[in-house]
Amino acid sequence: MLDFFTHPDVAPFSIAALVLLGLLLIELVTLLAGKPLSALIDHAVGHDGLHLDAGHVEAAGGTALDHAVDHGAVAKPEGQSQGVFGTALDWLNAGRVPLLVLIIALLAAFAGLGMVLQTLVSTAGFYVPGWLAMLLVVVPAFFCTRHLTRLVARVVPRDESYVQSGADFVGLVGEVTVGPVKSGVVARARIRDRYGNTHWPRVEPADPEQVFAAGASVLVIEVRAGGVLAVTAADSRLTEHRAS
Numbered sequence: 001m002l003d004f005f006t007h008p009d010v011a012p013f014s015i016a017a018l019v020l021l022g023l024l025l026i027e028l029v030t031l032l033a034g035k036p037l038s039a040l041i042d043h044a045v046g047h048d049g050l051h052l053d054a055g056h057v058e059a060a061g062g063t064a065l066d067h068a069v070d071h072g073a074v075a076k077p078e079g080q081s082q083g084v085f086g087t088a089l090d091w092l093n094a095g096r097v098p099l100l101v102l103i104i105a106l107l108a109a110f111a112g113l114g115m116v117l118q119t120l121v122s123t124a125g126f127y128v129p130g131w132l133a134m135l136l137v138v139v140p141a142f143f144c145t146r147h148l149t150r151l152v153a154r155v156v157p158r159d160e161s162y163v164q165s166g167a168d169f170v171g172l173v174g175e176v177t178v179g180p181v182k183s184g185v186v187a188r189a190r191i192r193d194r195y196g197n198t199h200w201p202r203v204e205p206a207d208p209e210q211v212f213a214a215g216a217s218v219l220v221i222e223v224r225a226g227g228v229l230a231v232t233a234a235d236s237r238l239t240e241h242r243a244s
Contacts, residue, residue: 013114
């Protein structure tokens with residue numbers, strides 16, 4: 001079995017599988033540390049910010065959205081998926097899932113298809129040359145990635161949610177799950193939207209001097225750059241209302 005995985009014509013797929021395992025391990029470690037790699041990557045490339053156009057704001061209405069508009073939290077779409085590269089990313093469901101999930105799904109499809117191909121032909125006593133095997137599986141791997149990411153998007157929605165915008169959380173009370181919430185730290189809170197769905201968006205204190213420990217109740221007051229929610233201490237009456 002080891003000889004199969006280390007065979008020169010299978011090596012590209014074995015390497016892809018090892019990179020896949022490495023990314024999963026890093027994601028797990030960084031998640032436990034409170035700074036998930038997937039969130040850091042999305043933040044770096046600007047895929048975690050959600051924007052509403054004026055029509056959406058008018059249709060949604062409500063005090064929370066008015067507050068968001070007053071603070072400049074609602075902006076028009078930035079058109080971050082443009083050109084051939086952007087269209088390809090859209091086709092692969094980038095945005096519906098974190099970019100790291102897309103990369104992991106592509107690696108899994110590429111490695112899996114390649115190993116299946118080489119396993120089948122090895123029964124005849126030979127291997128497909130590595131470069132040819134990669135050419136044969138690369139296109140099917142992209143199609144598999146499209147379907148895998150679509151499945152992931154349905155089963156595990158994004159933290160910031162593509163059903164709810166960041167502005168829709170303004171005025172809601174949440175509980176800090178990954179903390180503490182303080183300036184310069186990536187923290188997360190559990191927030192239940194008006195439809196009963198639970199989200200775990202990134203949060204930071206509205207006042208840089210404030211610090212909220214895990215388990216604290218916080219009130220979302222605005223949306224900042226990158227889709228980060230600014231929070232402050234929730235009034236006890238809001239907390240009681242939320243519990244009821």
